[in-house]
Amino acid sequence: MNALTQALGNADASLMVELESLYKDLHQHPELSMQEVRTAKIVADTMEGLGYEVTRNVGVTGVVCLMKNGSGPTVMLRADMDALPMAENTGLPYASTVTARGADGAEVGVAHACGHDMHVTWMIGAARILAGNRAAWQGTLMIVFQPGEETAEGAAAMVKDWGEGRFPTPDIILGQHVMVGAADTVMYRPGVTLSAGDSLKIRLFGRGSHGSQPQTSIDPVIMAASATLRLQTIVSREIAPSEPAVLTIGSLQAGTKENIIPDDATIKLNVRTFSEDTREYMLKSIRRICCAECDASGAERPPEFTTINRYPLTENDLAATQKVAGAFHLQFGERSLLAAHPASASEDFSIFGRSWGVPYVFWFVGGTDPDVYAKALQEKTVNRIPSNHSPQFAPRIHPTLETGLQAMLAAAGAWLCPGA
Secondary structure (H helix, E strand, C coil): CCHHHHHHHCCCCHHHHHHHHHHHHHHHCCCCCCCCHHHHHHHHHHHHHCCCEEEEEECCCEEEEEEEECCCCEEEEEEECCCECCCCCCCCCCCCCCEEECCCCCEEECECCCCHHHHHHHHHHHHHHHHHCHHHCCEEEEEEEECCCCCCCHHHHHHHHHCCCCCCCCCEEEEEEEEEEECCCEEECCEEEECEEEEEEEEEECECEECCCHHHCECHHHHHHHHHHHHCHHHHHHCCCCCCEEEEEEEEEECCCCCEECCEEEEEEEEEECCHHHHHHHHHHHHHHHHHHHHHCCCCCCCEEEEEEEECCEEECHHHHHHHHHHHHHHHHHHEEECCCCECCCCCCHHHHHHHCCCEEEEEEEEECHHHHHHHHHHCCHHHCCCCCCCCCCCCHHHHHHHHHHHHHHHHHHHHCCCC
């Protein structure tokens, strides 16, 4: 336990009451990616009240908060703010009923089904402890509230808007994410910890006709169906069994009526990989197969490929992860867990470190009732617990709130607290 986590333990009980209220408010008022106006204002106003130097609208709605406290390293802590375009189905008394217009103009439900409301609450709690206990640490604290993680836009937008000399370059970047797992535990991993993610839209062009005269058409539905089946063989037949990879086709759209052969069809797919070589190979294979299927059908136009979003690998710095792990072991003991494998989720968090050549560490905090999780482990039903992006995803507020606060303060203290 360092001086910061000790300060959290000594904090007035009203802190957790206030943070729980903030969490419920954020949960009830989710905002879509790059539209986090209300959340950003709450964050910026709160941080200014705590004495931080606040810059608003960095990368559209991002907020950068600085506190200089003597000589020492510059430590960046990051939390993401955006929610998902989906309706919540948790039945909680503080569930979201918000709707909004998505990027395509359609009205959608909006929910914090990935836990970013918890991330913001953790960060504000950590900011309060740090601001109120300056005698316990030295250095420059940079707290970043990021928009648009769910669309892979936010980190890149903030980096683009950073500007030379506008903010100090951090020495270390730290971030965390709530996920399924016992709510009193933290999980970390050196090296690759999250997959790269690539989402593509592929438009296949045929020639439309009447359903009664298929001989006059070039059927894009056949092209799309054949490509869908063939694309699944990339992982099963072209990637070594020892190399993890995922290819998911989540959308196949074509036509409007049963007796009309349409002019085109659209496939939307997602790829998750754990090495740059595998990533490059799979993306090339996707193009090869789609082009070949179009050629086989006699298409008069090649397919059109559009990148929907692109997430880099999250690859934790080895030495920095060892430092974080040491802090976690002191704080949590046996509740600090080494993750056996990288997760197949993806994040844009690493864009900050990759862009600036700065080491970073990203870890996970369990959000499941510890008793529920222990029972699920025993019964081998962990996969039935609603996970991130499920409409039923609902982190247990306590002890998730306390554990995330302890984790962020323990990790930050490894750099900011003298003698840590």
